[in-house]
Amino acid sequence: MITNIKPKEATAIVNSLIGGVVPKIGVQHITVGRSAEVDAFIQALEDVKNGHSIVKFWIGEFGSGKSFMLHLLNTVALKQKFVVANADFTPDNRLYANDGKGLALYAAIMDNVAIQTKPEGGALPTLLDKWIEQIMMETAQSNQISLADIRDQKHADLIKSNIMKTVNEITEVGGFDFGWVIMKYFEGFSIGNEQLKRNALKWLKGEYHTKTEARQDLDVRDIINDLNYYDMLKNFTKLFVSIGYSGFMINLDEAINLYKISTAAMREKNYEKILSIYNDCFQGKVEHLFINFAGTKEVLENPRRGLFSYHALKSRLETNKFETAEIRDFAQPVIRLMPLNHNEIFVLLQKLREVFDFNYQISVNVSDDEIQQFMEELFNKPGANEFLTPREVIRDFLNILNIIRQNPGVDKQRLFGSITIKDERPNESLLADIEEL
Secondary structure (H helix, E strand, O other): OOOOOOHHHHHHHHHHHOOOOOOOOOHHHHHHOOOOHHHHHHHHHHHHHOOOOOOEEEEEEOOOOOOHHHHHHHHHHHHOEEEEEEEEEEEEEEOOOOOHHHHHHHHHHOOOOOOOEOOOOOOOOHHHHHHHHHHHHHHHHHOOOOOOOHHHHHHHHHHHHHHHHHHHOOOOOOOHHHHHHHHHHHHHHHHHHHHHHHHHHHOOOOOOOOOHHHHHHHHHOOOOOOOOOOHHHHHHHHHHHHHOOOOEEEEEOHHHHHHHHHHHHHHHHHHHHHHHHHHHHHHHOOEEEEEEEEEOOHHHOOOOOHHHHOOOHHHHOOOOOOOOOOOOOOOOEEEEEEEEEHHHHHHHHHHHHHHHHHHHHHOOOHHHHHHHHHHHHHHHHOHHHHHHHHHHHHHHHHHHHHHHHHOOOOOOOHHOOOOOOOOOOHHHHHHHHHHHH
């Protein structure tokens, strides 16, 4: 029996999974078969809380649950008081670029910043407001000013001085401009100038594309760009920790889009950036940062285009040679996601039926025996062993529940028998070869 699920979560689960995507919220209610991975992840979060930084690579076949796993990690990290953010690599978003594509990735990350009270993203203004309130309280206490009086404009310079002092303590590269823009945000905050706050947020989120425009709006010298955005992520990590959060976790999905970069030189530059981030985290050059990458086995191991084509990464990411399918090592940087077995899929479908019933406030007429029949029909289809993924199983099952909900007298056996299997997996090698031609 699923407990403590909210109506908003149930709707997100049903609608997202029918659409073939992972819901942003509620995934913990339908998680099965990943307890060992989650336990190891919680231990890693403790290390990051204590000042370490970690990079993990979540590797699995197409449709095997990589994106689902990242969203589950989000839920766990939010409960551990982490700030989290998700972004997908796309043809226009990458780690290294000289044409704005690195900045586009940064903007996507900052746009999706989430905290436990705002798990769907867009939490950056909330975090900045909370931090400013914190600075104001500290300023009031240290100067024996009442909390009611500290908001008076006569104390604004005192607060600004403390803001800049704190920013100087937590920032490195680009700290002056970062601090200047945060002070502009405070000015907007203190006098109720929403446009000034929006301009400051626009700069902090990497949405200015020319220095001229930023100078006109904020009187700032520089902007966030392809070359300095990673430094800004490190600055934000320190800022979030200074507010009282455990750290900053960033999930980067769809690594296939780095693998598919058509020019070898640019692809290598992106892998070099991964190596730089990896070294920063494991050599202690950055604290309280947790970065997760998700991709397929081909993205990791392909000797011509994958991460293993970059020798320095290959030496760091090769699997523990003592690991087997039965004896796992979840402490290593690469975590291979094993497919769910049939028992786990059965439990998953039971959970989905409960969420579906809760969402529509009904009791859909599908028994456990009929779930078994659905699975037998599906897994016995030609091509099931080769092509069937959990994503397809889930989508087919929810589509059948929707048909039964709207057509109570429908013949369920006929519905089960009408299922077809098709190969939805992208041929990554072929796609990459085509792009290179």
